[in-house]
Amino acid sequence: MNVIELKNATKRFNEFVAVRDLSFTVRQGSVFGLLGPNGAGKTTSIRMIVNITAPDDGEVLVMGRHMSADLQPHIGYLPEERGLYKKMTIHDQLVFFGNIKGLDSRTAARHADEWLARLELSDWRGKKPPDLSKGMQQKVQFIATVIHDPDILILDEPFSGLDPVSVNVLKQAITDLKKQGKTVIFSTHQMEQVEQMCDDICLINHATKVLGGSLKEVKGRYGRNTVILDYAGPDDFLTPDLVKRHNRNASYSEILLQDGADAQEILRRAVAAGVRINRFELVEPSLNEIFIECVTGTKALASQRVEVGA
C-alpha cells in the first residue's frame, strides 16, 4: 500500500518553478530516500507533503486521501535547519510539540519521558537548550518529531552534525520504528546512509525527477560498470579511453568504466604495467557515483530549459 503518493505535483513561486511535475510513491513500512543537490526542490516537496504549502498543479495523497490538516497528526517532520525554544525546559517543549499534534499533556509528558530515557537524555529533562550540546539538542528535536507516535516520519538531514555514537543511536531508533511498521522519508546528501537504510529512492535535480525506483533496481539499471581495484604501484595504466572517473581512497580504487569499455582490459594493462593486484571486483556503481552522474548530466538540460523560457 502506498502511504504517500505525489501525482504530477508542481509548485511555482511567481516565475520560479520549485517543483515540476513530480511523481513518486512511498510504500508503507519502507524507508524512502529523497535525494538531490541543494536547491533541487526537496524542501518544497516535503513542505507539500506535510501541508505547509499546497501544490499549484497535481496532487499529494497521504494514506490515500488528499493532504489536509486532518492528516497532519499522522506525520512527524524534522526540518533540516531546526531549533528549540531557548527559554523552555526540554520536557516542557516536548509536551508543547506533542500538544500541537493533538496529544493531551499527560500522554505527551509520558511519551517525552520514555523517549528521553531511550536516548539517554533523562538527566536533561529540566534543563534548557543552551545547556545542551548540539548533538543532544538534535536528539531532542528528533523526539519532538516522534512524540505523537506518527505513522510517517519525514527526516530532513537527520544525521548532519552528529557524532558517530549519536548517529548509531538515532539509526537504531529509526530502524526500530520501521520494524513497528512506520514509514520513513529521508532527505539527505550522504549517499552511504541512503545505501545502508533506504529501500526506494527518488532523485530530484532542478525541480524535476531524474531517477526513481527501488535502490536495487536503480543500481541494476547502471549494470556492473564499476571496478573495485586494490593495487600497489603507479596508476598511469588507467587511461581515459577506458576510465570515466577514478576515486582512489586509502585501501582501494573505485573505477567507473567508459561506456562499452571491457573490465578485463584494465586487468590486462595492470598486469602488463607490473602492478601488484590484491583485489579485483566488478560491481554496480555506488549511489554516490550515480548521484554525481545524474546531477552533472542534467545540468545541460537545465540550461537549455532556461533559454527556452527566456
Place this chain on the structure above:
Amino acid sequence: MKKVWAIIKREYIVRVRTRAFVISTIASPLLLLALALLPGLLAARGGGERHVTVLDQSGDPQLFDLIKNRLEPHDAGSDEAGDNQPQLTRYVLERRIVQADEDIQKVINNDYTAGGKADQDKAYLILPAGIFDGAKPEYRSKNTSDFGIRSLESAISQAVTARKLERAGLTGDKIKDFTRRVELDTKKLTAEGGAQDDGGMGFIIAFVMLFFMYMTVLFYGLFMMRGVIEEKQSRIVEIVVSSVKPFEMMMGKLIGIGLVALTQIGIWVTSVALLSTIGLSIFAARGVSLPHIPMSMLIFFVLFFVLGYFLFATLYAIVGATVGSEEEAQQAQFPVTILVVIPMMIFTTVMANPNGPLAVTLSMIPFFAPTLMMLRIAVINPPLWQVLLSMAIMVVTIVGAVWLAAKIYRVGILMYGKRPSLAELGRWLRYS
C-alpha cells in the same frame, strides 16, 4: 482549537514565569511615579535661590519689608502666610534706596559692571516713585521666563494694596482680611453635570494614563515581533506549521502575549482601584490627597489597551515575519514604531484644547486613538459617541491588519533569504 490553545498556553506561561515580567510589573509603576514627580522636583530645585537687588524709589519705608515678608517661606498654616503657593524660585531681596530723581539706568550700569564680569544671576526690581499712583514696577533679569516671577508679581501687588489701605486709615487685621488671596478651586465637571474634586492631579493622571498606554502597547508589540523572529530564526516555525495553520499560530501568539499584558495591566488596575477606595481614605486621614481615578477611566484604559495591542502587535508580527534577524528588525520596525511614538510628540496639542477639532480628529485615527483618546478621556469627558466611534474605527483597522498579516505571515515565516522588497510583499499577498 485545542492546538491553538496549546500555543496560547505556551506563550503565556513562558512569559509570565520570567523574572523580567515580575520586575516590570512591580517596577514600572514606581518608575512612572518618579517620572511624574520629577519635573516638579526638578523645577523646584532648578529655580533655587535668586538674589534680587531692589532699587527702591518709592520713598515708602515699609513697602520693601512687606514684599520681602510675603516672599519669604512661612510655616504652613501660619497667619503670616501671604501666599501659600509653592514657590519654584526663592527670591532673596536686598534693598537699595534710590532717590526719585536719580537716573535708574545709570545706577544699574554702575552696579552691573562693578561685579567685574556680568553675573548671569543678576536681577533688579525697580519700585518707581509713582508706584502708588499706577506706575509700573519693573523686573530686569537675564532670565525673564522664570515661572517664579508670578509669585513676585503677586507679592508686590499685595504689598502695594496693603500700603494703600494703611494710608487710607485702615489697620492691621483689617488689611490682612482685605488683601487675603482668593484661591480658585478647580473641579472637574462630570458627564452627569456633577462636580468632582481632582485635587489638582488631573494632569498627572492624564499623563500616567498616556504614558502607560504608550509603554505597554510598544513593549508588548515588540514582544510579539521578537517572538515571531525567534521562531523564524530557530526554524521552530517549520515544526509548528507542519502541525498548525500559520494563521492559528499567529493568532495563538497574539492572544497568548495579549493575555500576559492583560495580567500585568490587571495587577496595576486592581492596585490602583484598591488604592483609590481603601487607600484613599487612609491617606486622606493623614492629610495626603491621592489622585482619585474613576473606575470608568480604568475600564476605558483596558479596552483601549486591548485594541491598541491587537493593532500594533499584528503590525509588529508582519515586521517579524518579513525579517531574518533582530538586527534587520531594528530598521524594518521603524514605520510601525513611529506610529506608536507620534502621539507622544503631539499630545500637548491635544491637551491644550482637548475638545477642539484637531484633537477630535487625531483621536479618531486608529493608530493614535489608544493614546490620544485615552488622554482626552482623562482630561475631559469627551462625548461617548466619539469614544465608541474611535473604538469602532480601530476594530475595522484591526480586522484589516489581521487579514494582511495572515497573508504575509504565512509566506514570510518560511522565507529565509534576503528581506523582501515592497513589491515582493505585494506578490506574497497573491500566493495561494
